[in-house]
Amino acid sequence: MKGIVIFLVLLLGAWMAGAEYVWLCKVKNHCDGTPLSAQAPTLAERSATDSAGTTTGTEVSAPQPEPQPTPAANAPVGDALTASSTEPTRPVGAPSAAPRVAPQAAPTVIDLAGGASLTTRPLGFEPDAWQISDAAGGAEYVGELAEFLTSSPAIDVTVSGEYFVFESTPAISDNLGEARAAALKTALTDAGVAASRITVDSALLMDRSKKPGFTVAAEDFSDLVASRTVFFEPAAITASAGPELRGYAREVNRFLQRHRGASLRVTGHTDNTGEAGVNETLGLSRARHVAELLGTMGLPATRVRIGSRGQNEPVADNNTEAGRAANRRVEIQLDLGRR
Numbered sequence: 001m002k003g004i005v006i007f008l009v010l011l012l013g014a015w016m017a018g019a020e021y022v023w024l025c026k027v028k029n030h031c032d033g034t035p036l037s038a039q040a041p042t043l044a045e046r047s048a049t050d051s052a053g054t055t056t057g058t059e060v061s062a063p064q065p066e067p068q069p070t071p072a073a074n075a076p077v078g079d080a081l082t083a084s085s086t087e088p089t090r091p092v093g094a095p096s097a098a099p100r101v102a103p104q105a106a107p108t109v110i111d112l113a114g115g116a117s118l119t120t121r122p123l124g125f126e127p128d129a130w131q132i133s134d135a136a137g138g139a140e141y142v143g144e145l146a147e148f149l150t151s152s153p154a155i156d157v158t159v160s161g162e163y164f165v166f167e168s169t170p171a172i173s174d175n176l177g178e179a180r181a182a183a184l185k186t187a188l189t190d191a192g193v194a195a196s197r198i199t200v201d202s203a204l205l206m207d208r209s210k211k212p213g214f215t216v217a218a219e220d221f222s223d224l225v226a227s228r229t230v231f232f233e234p235a236a237i238t239a240s241a242g243p244e245l246r247g248y249a250r251e252v253n254r255f256l257q258r259h260r261g262a263s264l265r266v267t268g269h270t271d272n273t274g275e276a277g278v279n280e281t282l283g284l285s286r287a288r289h290v291a292e293l294l295g296t297m298g299l300p301a302t303r304v305r306i307g308s309r310g311q312n313e314p315v316a317d318n319n320t321e322a323g324r325a326a327n328r329r330v331e332i333q334l335d336l337g338r339r
Helices: 002-027 043-051 138-151 176-190 243-258 276-296 321-327
Strands: 109-111 117-119 155-163 198-204 214-220 228-231 263-269 304-310 329-335
Touching: 109 214, 138 155, 138 176, 155 176, 176 198, 176 214, 228 243, 243 263, 243 329, 263 276, 276 304, 276 329
Parallel strands: 155 198, 263 304
Antiparallel strands: 109 117, 155 214, 228 329, 263 329
């Protein structure tokens, strides 16, 4: 009986040793040559390790929070706090920001017939300003335009005042550009230019590098001012009106409607055949006939002036038939009635 007890004790010891080996070598993987006393944790150590976040099998450390940047003094807080407390730096070689350029006044370029143009001195307005200031060169600018219009009586202009959408609107107009254009028109009429020659408009400006100024568009009536001629047979006081005369009459009528001071001069001429007094009357009859033709084309009789020069202003030699035919004529001339 005593021998059986001893055998059972030894068997229990062997079993406990085997269980310890399985725990250390198979479960904890500590059988790498290190003394077992250094490898095997105590039960208390295993409990502490498990509660700290390890799992059975391969040990996994609990995740550690990432280090956070330390804000510098006076650094922004809340949503404004960024990963770096310093200002962002420009990459090496990157171009620096262009400096802000103050808006500049620009000259006015007026395109004329035949590819010509007129360029004035610069003129620009400060924000919300619309009156023309002498201090900004306004007097010189107005003087240049007035001189140009006075020396070019066949040209009308449309003046468009430039403005930005954010500028205030004065009570005198629909927008600031129109107020600026009206101020320029007043200055030009004060300088002697007929108001009927100037149309006021406005132009919205998008380029903020410019100061608001003016755009000026010219309308040239030089071709309309050129005289037209109607020829007559010997001793005749009537003539036929062709399509060219009808087209001319339409353009003149539009011009007369816009310009109250303008009128049409119709002058009769003859060759030197016969007496001078008779030819004077013949020339007047021819002029009256042409004026009546123009009336049928829409031109008001009150805007047409007739006259006769008889045989006194020949344009060709009366000693030839061709010359006398050229002298039997009526000349139609648009009088602009302006300075």
